[in-house]
Amino acid sequence: MGRYVLRRLLQMIPVFIGTTFLIFVMVHALGDPVNALFGDKAPDPAVAAQIRAQYNLNDPLWLQYVKYMGNLFRWDFGNTFSGQTVTSLLATAYPATLKLTAVAFTIEVVFGISFGLISGLRRGGVADNSVLILTLVVISIPTFVTGYVLQYLVGVKWGILPATAGDPLTLQSLLLPGIVLASVSLAYVARLTRTTVAENSKADYVRTATAKGLPRRRVVINHLLRNSLIPVVTFLGTDLGALMGGALVTERIFNIHGVGFYLYQGIVRQNSNTVVGFVTILVIVFLAANLLVDLLYAVLDPRIRYA
């Protein structure tokens, strides 16, 4: 197990370097950011030259990357054009996104698995059919449509929940964006759970458990659900990273100053420090989530062993 984890961690290094370099190149392919600082006006050449020198923009690209990575290992992510350190942005943005992701993840897990369990146990019933239709609708509508529609109806028209989250973030204000962010994944979780529950309910061990005279509650929760959750946990693990990425759209709609906000602003203002810094952390989150999922397999299914 320990050697396996070590090997996985070592594999992360080339992945990490590769992705950061790609992002770095892509941001630079957008062109010289200094002109945009001057708006519709022509920049003063002397001042523009000074700013280029400050951000190493006169160096060849590979040297800029080496300098950037050198600073990164000293935990210096560089500065934005507004003079803030990217580390301070990370410190404000990630907690916000994490809160949103946590709310969405909770909704996804609780409702996704319950819906899936109910429809899996009562196949062909009214509950099953309505869950099927509902998930079909949710999957086929893009997140930003659900976002704006729910914001208008719940937030503006009926005034049940706050229309935007703002500052400070409260659980109440994160409920609506959480539902929007969770909706698509929730539908997948429900369908996945339904399929595996339906499959496993005919398995021998369930019949044995029922024959033993165990109460139905214990059969369903301890035997059926536990074995049905293995593929669901895989999905949830990878989805945790996807949720943080998907928060980009949701955060903009509901004015949450998280990763999505800073990434968007960084791209629009072509600040490579911000973009690369935020993506770097996102990459680490993805890698860690994947590793965690693989380790969870062994916990859920004793037959799986890592050498």
Added chain:
Amino acid sequence: MPAATRARWAVIAATSLALVVTGCSSSSNSSSSGGTNSAGVVTAWWGDPQNPLEPANTNEVNGGAVLNMIFTGLVSYDPKTSKANNANADSITSTDQQNWTVKLKPGWKFSDGTPVTASSYVDAWNYGALVTNKQVNASFFGYIDGFNDVAPATGAPKAQTMSGLKVVDDNTFTVALSQKFSTWPQTLGYSAYYPLPKTFFSNHAGYLNQPIGNGPYEIASWTRSQKMQLRPNTQYSGTIKPQNGGIDLKVYTDTNAAYADLQSGNLDVDNGVPNSALKTIQSDLNGRYLNQPAGIIQTISFPLYQANWSTDNAKLVRQGISMAIDRATITKVVFTGTRTPATEWTSPVLGAAGGYQAGICGDACNYDPAKAKALIQQGGGIPGGQLTISYNADGPHKEWVDATCNSINNAMGNTTSCVGRPVGTFADFRNQITSKQMTGAFRTGWQMDYPLIQDFLQPVYTTDGSSNDSHYSNQQFDALVSQANAQPDPANSVKDFQTAEKMLATDMPAIPLWYQNGTVGWSSKVSNVMLDPFSVPVYTSITVK
């Protein structure tokens, strides 16, 4: 540990972690509902400033809005008439239109209690001009003697301060300009010319976290990229006192989110109204909406540095293209009335006394497809056979560029006469313009820095103008601008500028399209919401019901 327990643990751990993380947030939900509170505080839309909040380093509307509230310059502009009035200055006088004496009103203080003196201005201007300080507005000090020593085009600065600035006593300083400039005092309301307190120089990092000024408001707190609370400055000595208990600026990631907040009562003043809301805004807000021209003009410029665009015949082609654009329809349909068709190269906010005169462009700006086609053909057709209009695709430009091209195509009776050419990002777009890579037409916009006809003409159309993107060069035009700047009488000065402007109608280095309007919507809790000529709300006058 039995397998069953382990499995349950895994699921519970995942969900409870989520609850713990969000749990921390729900404890601090004291009074986050926004909107107006009992102390008469107004919440207003805001965006994250692009640059650090230094007066000479702020050239966009978000940083500008704050600086406007926390600073009062030598002069300030009347929000209705755009007229420049002395604010912190007692008098600004000159006998030769080139050497100026500035006298300050005594007794003014910064919000930290330190006095505003002549050195507050001189030090601030020297800081703004010095090239190693990398201030984006450094070029605004270019008229002052000695600017080339502190900001040489290449190499290290030869001096740390400009020779043209001299402190006489605590309340007086003199300014020597490198050329005659009779309307120079009226330019001094621009944010680059604000004074700076001593602490700016002694504790620069601390200052940037909480800027200090001499204006009607002071910054009470600022959470970067989230919100800023401004409260009335008790040390303020000026006449434009705040009529409310303060302004809370809220950073929005998206204009639609702000509009949703405005409608649900969590936001009081929204001057970032999204285009998608314009059609319904009157009924959404029961008429609490203002749409008025601002000092911004949109134009289409031509690369006069390209041989085929610099001929005399090309002038006729440019006039023809201008006549082929149906401005009235495009502003109505594409912009829902938030643009006003342009008939000259300045802006209506200048007023007649300031130099705005409708119709200077003459027939060339009137829609006349038949004559347009005739003129273009007389000029030998569009150079290269097809007109391209370049624009930055990351801004809201595709719609109107396509509409403009359609209008030109219809006039020419040819569906390929004109096409839009998107450039990925604004930075790249500006890069291609400043490095003279354009081969066809491209969109340009000009937002005034101060309400003067000089600001619309000199930087944009004189041969060595700092923003002459089309590289237009006409010695007669240059001479008239210099003559206008030397006129001691403002009325004569304006007349000379207008004579110069008339030359643009024949040379047509840039086609005037339309004036951009400022828009603002507000909640039922506030009143007296106005926009100044820079399309920024006049925060001081807003009252809370």
